[in-house]
Amino acid sequence: MLQFHYIHHSCFTLNDGKTTLLFDPYLDGNPEGLGPEDIKADVIFVSHYHGDHLGSAYAIAKANDALLVSTAEIANDAASHSLRSYAMHLGGTHRFPFGRVRITPAFHGSGIAGGHACGFIVEFGGKTVYFAGDTSVFGDMALLSRLEKIDVALLPIGDNFTMGPKDARLAAELLAAPLVIPIHYNTWPVIAQDPAAFKRDVEATTHSKVEVVEEGSTLDL
Ligand code: NI
Numbered sequence: 001m002l003q004f005h006y007i008h009h010s011c012f013t014l015n016d017g018k019t020t021l022l023f024d025p026y027l028d029g030n031p032e033g034l035g036p037e038d039i040k041a042d043v044i045f046v047s048h049y050h051g052d053h054l055g056s057a058y059a060i061a062k063a064n065d066a067l068l069v070s071t072a073e074i075a076n077d078a079a080s081h082s083l084r085s086y087a088m089h090l091g092g093t094h095r096f097p098f099g100r101v102r103i104t105p106a107f108h109g110s111g112i113a114g115g116h117a118c119g120f121i122v123e124f125g126g127k128t129v130y131f132a133g134d135t136s137v138f139g140d141m142a143l144l145s146r147l148e149k150i151d152v153a154l155l156p157i158g159d160n161f162t163m164g165p166k167d168a169r170l171a172a173e174l175l176a177a178p179l180v181i182p183i184h185y186n187t188w189p190v191i192a193q194d195p196a197a198f199k200r201d202v203e204a205t206t207h208s209k210v211e212v213v214e215e216g217s218t219l220d221l
Pocket of ligand 1: 048050053108134161
């Protein structure tokens with residue numbers, strides 16, 4: 001069984017009962033009051049270097065001796081901080097002991113010199129999960145759905161810094177994922193959105209179902 005736990009913003013874990021994958025561990029203001037010391041993770045994914053995505057990645061990686069997976073620029077930076085890291089880049093795939101990972105483009109600032117923001121498609125626990133990272137909608141999401149049979153798509157809907165709900169609806173259509181989970185909204189007033197309205201819109205106009213997962217709660221995928 002694969003469990004999705006939504007901490008808040010773009011921070012969540014996937015757990016298959018053996019291994020915990022942690023994504024974009026920004027913890028400031030999370031409703032469970034979790035600090036870096038509360039997080040157990042085997043592998044940490046970082047989509048880009050902005051503070052609300054890198055978050056506490058280095059502290060958690062150090063405390064857990066976790067492997068940090070990211071683009072080369074961030075992986076090299078992590079290595080320079082004496083952390084275990086694995087460098088990939090856009091379009092690359094790699095099979096790890098826990099599953100296979102593809103790095104996808106994301107149209108967004110990298111936050112680090114020479115870098116590129118990314119998303120991840122992770123084959124893990126019997127599911128293929130796409131975490132879009134921070135991005136606009138882009139037409140090659142249709143290509144991603146040809147490269148990988150995506151079961152679950154985690155899409156930002158906050159607008160302003162990323163795609164908003166209307167654009168994320170189109171992303172859901174392009175990705176053709178049976179399940180969509182909205183993320184990266186309501187963290188601050190500037191990205192306030194109504195996920196129930198997003199759910200109604202997507203389910204009325206695409207083949208995807210939407211699960212709105214409350215911050216601090218867990219969903220069996
Ligand atoms: Ni960002």
